[in-house]
Amino acid sequence: MAEISAPKGVRDILPGESWKWAHVFRVMQETARHFGYSEVHLPLFEHTELFSRGIGDTTDVVEKEMYTFLDKGDRSITLRPEATASMVRAYLEHRMGTLPQPVKMWCAGPMFRYERPQKGRYRQFWQVDFESLGAASPYADVEIIAISLELFRRLGLGRLEVVINSVGCPECRPEYRKRLTEYFASRRDQLCETCLARLERNPLRILDCKQESCRAVTEAAPDVYDSLCGECRDHFDTVKDGLDALGASYRLDKRLVRGLDYYTKTAYEILSGELGSQNAVCGGGRYDNLAEAIGGHHVPGVGFAAGVDRILMVMEQQECSFGPVPSVDVFAVALDDASRRNVLQLVNMLRRNSIVAEMDLGGKSMKAQMKAASSRGARFACILGENERAGGTVTVKDLATAEQRELPLSSLVAELHNKLTSTREG
Ligand code: AMP
Numbered sequence: 001m002a003e004i005s006a007p008k009g010v011r012d013i014l015p016g017e018s019w020k021w022a023h024v025f026r027v028m029q030e031t032a033r034h035f036g037y038s039e040v041h042l043p044l045f046e047h048t049e050l051f052s053r054g055i056g057d058t059t060d061v062v063e064k065e066m067y068t069f070l071d072k073g074d075r076s077i078t079l080r081p082e083a084t085a086s087m088v089r090a091y092l093e094h095r096m097g098t099l100p101q102p103v104k105m106w107c108a109g110p111m112f113r114y115e116r117p118q119k120g121r122y123r124q125f126w127q128v129d130f131e132s133l134g135a136a137s138p139y140a141d142v143e144i145i146a147i148s149l150e151l152f153r154r155l156g157l158g159r160l161e162v163v164i165n166s167v168g169c170p171e172c173r174p175e176y177r178k179r180l181t182e183y184f185a186s187r188r189d190q191l192c193e194t195c196l197a198r199l200e201r202n203p204l205r206i207l208d209c210k211q212e213s214c215r216a217v218t219e220a221a222p223d224v225y226d227s228l229c230g231e232c233r234d235h236f237d238t239v240k241d242g243l244d245a246l247g248a249s250y251r252l253d254k255r256l257v258r259g260l261d262y263y264t265k266t267a268y269e270i271l272s273g274e275l276g277s278q279n280a281v282c283g284g285g286r287y288d289n290l291a292e293a294i295g296g297h298h299v300p301g302v303g304f305a306a307g308v309d310r311i312l313m314v315m316e317q318q319e320c321s322f323g324p325v326p327s328v329d330v331f332a333v334a335l336d337d338a339s340r341r342n343v344l345q346l347v348n349m350l351r352r353n354s355i356v357a358e359m360d361l362g363g364k365s366m367k368a369q370m371k372a373a374s375s376r377g378a379r380f381a382c383i384l385g386e387n388e389r390a391g392g393t394v395t396v397k398d399l400a401t402a403e404q405r406e407l408p409l410s411s412l413v414a415e416l417h418n419k420l421t422s423t424r425e426g
Contacts, residue, residue: 009115009123017312020322024155024311025108028128031151035143037104037130042086044110048076054085054262054294058202065113079112083129084262084287084303085294091133092296101134102301108308120278120310130284131303138235141266141286141302142242148270148282148304149248155311156320157272160281162248164268165256166236167204168228170289176227177203183222190217207255210277224254235265262287266302274317275310282306329356329420331373335366335385342384346394346409350382353413355420357382374399379423380416 006012013021032039048068055062067079080086087105090096096103108128115121130147132140145162152160168176180203184191191199192211199206207218228236243250250268258267267285275281284304291299315322330350334343343359350357358376360369373381383395394412397404398419407415 007123009117011122011124019326020312020315021308023322024308024315026323027154028106028108028151031147031154032106032130035104035147035150037106037147040087040090040105040107042083042090042107042109043080044112045077045079046086046089048078050085050089050294051078051081054088054290055082056202056262058198058205061113065115067112067114081113082111082305083107083109083127084131084301084305085290087129087131087303088133088287088291088296088299088301089294091299092291092294097134097297097299102132102140103134104130104132106130118278120275120307120313122309126308127305128308129303129305131301133299133301135302136288136300138238138266139242141235141239142246144284144302144304145239145243145248145268146246148284148306151306152270152281152311155315156318157281157311157314158318159273161271161273162243162250162268163253163256163271164239164243164250164266165253166224166228166232166265167257167263167267167285168224168232169264172227172229172232173204176222176224179222179227180204180206184217187217190214204257207257218255221255232265239266258283258285262290262293264288268304270306272310272314274314278310280307281310281314327356328358328376328378330358330380330382330416331369331376331378332357332359332382332384333366333369333373334360335383335388337363338386339384339389342389346382346384350413350416353417355413355416379420382412 029039048066051066052062057063061081066081069077071077087107091103106129109126110124111127112124114123117123130144132144149162167173181199184199184203184206188196190213191206192209192214195206195209195214206214207221209215209218256267256269258269263285265286265288268283269280270282271279272281273279282304284302286302288300290301291297332343332347334340347357347359358378360372364372370381378399381397381399383397388394388406392409393406394409395404395406
């Protein structure tokens, strides 16, 4: 029978990589804490309606990319393609509007989109998602952008570009939409098939098209800034001023509309030249009408999602640090069969004292155990035989220098901690 491999577009994160992911999540957790965000765990699947109403029926995500199926109770279920709609659903469902506002939450986990897999684009990928709910102030937008920047700074990511835009609100967007439709309609012949379809349904998305001919047309498209209402304009000015105050540089891009319908006012992305065509490490913005779109009351909100797979790709390329490489401190070796029981106890005692300890589990000879100790990259071998058992001692061999000493069991932990700390610091 043919071997079964993982489906297209998904991947395994194996031990050689997973410790690097753990580092990234530790940094995220710390950063979230410093900005006052609480972690939540949300379901991986939701009622399909949450996304079709929340993200918007005319978006690529909803039209083409969702993993949707009927469950055994004939309900339409979708594997979440993003987390914002779920976060807002949870806020409404748990009546978080009664809590002090804004409610600041974050989560991390896999998202699912049926996309064409390529470098940096998968069908199951990880996002970290930060949302500030119940905050209409532009300072909440600034805080959101600031967290993403701080996160990347702590991870050591360099050469990033922040791109921002305002996409207006239900007050001023219809006017802008009208101007755009007129502009694009007069240049129909230069638009690609997809954009022709977008012309009626969602002309803003044409601004986002990557096709050469469409890009050339969008170059001179009406400027969103000329259509913003007073409130949107003031909001955007305060966001820009807040970023200036933080010394964060950014580029304005009137073509940044992002793929999801729910954005109002601020939209932003953080790009890395290291990623090729899938160059966004993070995207976000304000979505003041999302809660109402999914049947709730009015809840202004702003947030971002960053792609963890892509963050790791950039970190690898920029040779960022992932913290200490996992290593074995001690490999315990039994000189004879009678000592195996003692080795088991020794390893257990070392582990309880926060020393990374390993032993042979397969009844190997002493020589094979020593070989295993070095192939596991252990710093020390702790050897136990008849003499050591009788004297209550352990022979400690430094595998880097081959230096060997017999130590009383009672001082072993302290000695090892000393040596390990000086090695780590050295
Ligand atoms: P979005 O929800 O589309 O704004 O995506 C937010 C971030 O998630 C992007 O900036 C990417 O870093 C990441 N991302 C989105 N789609 C994928 C995908 N198919 N594979 C890997 N990362 C993705």
